[in-house]
Amino acid sequence: MPELLLENVCYQYKHGDRQVVNGVTCRFEGGKLNAVIGPSGSGKTTLLSLLAGLDQPSQGQIRIDDEPLSDLDLDQYRRERVSMIFQAFHLFPLLTALENVCFPMQLNGIPRDETPERGKALLASVGITEDKYIRYPANLSGGEQQRVAVARSLATGAQVLLADEPTGNLDKANGDKLIEILGGLAHERGYCVIIVTHDPGIAERSDKVWHMSDGILTEHHPALS
Ligand SMILES: Nc1ncnc2c1ncn2[C@@H]1O[C@H](COP(=O)(O)OP(=O)(O)O)[C@@H](O)[C@H]1O
Numbered sequence: 001m002p003e004l005l006l007e008n009v010c011y012q013y014k015h016g017d018r019q020v021v022n023g024v025t026c027r028f029e030g031g032k033l034n035a036v037i038g039p040s041g042s043g044k045t046t047l048l049s050l051l052a053g054l055d056q057p058s059q060g061q062i063r064i065d066d067e068p069l070s071d072l073d074l075d076q077y078r079r080e081r082v083s084m085i086f087q088a089f090h091l092f093p094l095l096t097a098l099e100n101v102c103f104p105m106q107l108n109g110i111p112r113d114e115t116p117e118r119g120k121a122l123l124a125s126v127g128i129t130e131d132k133y134i135r136y137p138a139n140l141s142g143g144e145q146q147r148v149a150v151a152r153s154l155a156t157g158a159q160v161l162l163a164d165e166p167t168g169n170l171d172k173a174n175g176d177k178l179i180e181i182l183g184g185l186a187h188e189r190g191y192c193v194i195i196v197t198h199d200p201g202i203a204e205r206s207d208k209v210w211h212m213s214d215g216i217l218t219e220h221h222p223a224l225s
């Protein structure tokens with residue numbers, strides 16, 4: 001199972017006046033649903049972008065399965081090992097649900113004649129019914145769009161799923177369904193799932209809860225609070 005190890009990770013934006021991520025040391029394990037909660041501006045999205053390899057720490061190190069990200073080809077890392085899910089879904093508006101899911105497979109060199117079958121299986125696995133495969137995102141509900149986004153994030157075979165406020169635009173029923181899917185991916189299929197959220201309900205359903213405050217991440221132990 002995948003594992004992300006952070007050692008004293010710091011990050012300061014180019015024109016920023018402080019460390020937005022300030023010495024984070026932690027381990028995110030596969031098979032677990034992790035929730036990162038904390039106030040707006042505390043550095044949660046910045047931390048995710050470092051885990052996603054979109055940016056590099058100004059100090060410290062991130063390792064995936066013992067390999068420092070700084071030794072990896074980050075384009076390949078982003079294509080094959082991590083996937084992101086966003087609050088605003090970010091599906092390609094001019095591609096159908098199925099085409100959205102197949103697109104990353106094509107980027108990763110999976111033969112074109114194999115992608116539709118795989119894509120359909122992924123859509124089915126997140127509860128999207130067949131009649132919706134050829135719909136454009138604008139003709140899907142928010143809950144459906146987010147589940148298509150999850151199917152797309154699985155299409156590359158990446159084992160680390162990073163979700164930034166994934167239920168922020170969903171009603172409670174759809175939010176619950178999404179968390180159930182993400183939990184299943186962690187518990188049944190060994191994914192390392194990290195969800196940034198404001199929602200205490202998600203934290204309650206997670207295996208590990210982390211608090212971000214002024215760039216500092218601490219593990220939350222309910223029994224001690
Ligand atoms: N591109 C940027 N340049 C400078 N500062 C930024 C940039 N993006 C975010 N910040 C600042 O970094 C801090 C942390 O932001 P962010 O990681 O988005 O927090 P969160 O996701 O917890 O709300 C905030 O003070 C924010 O204003």
Ligand SMILES: [Mg+2]
Pocket residue numbers: 044045046
């Ligand atoms: Mg944020």
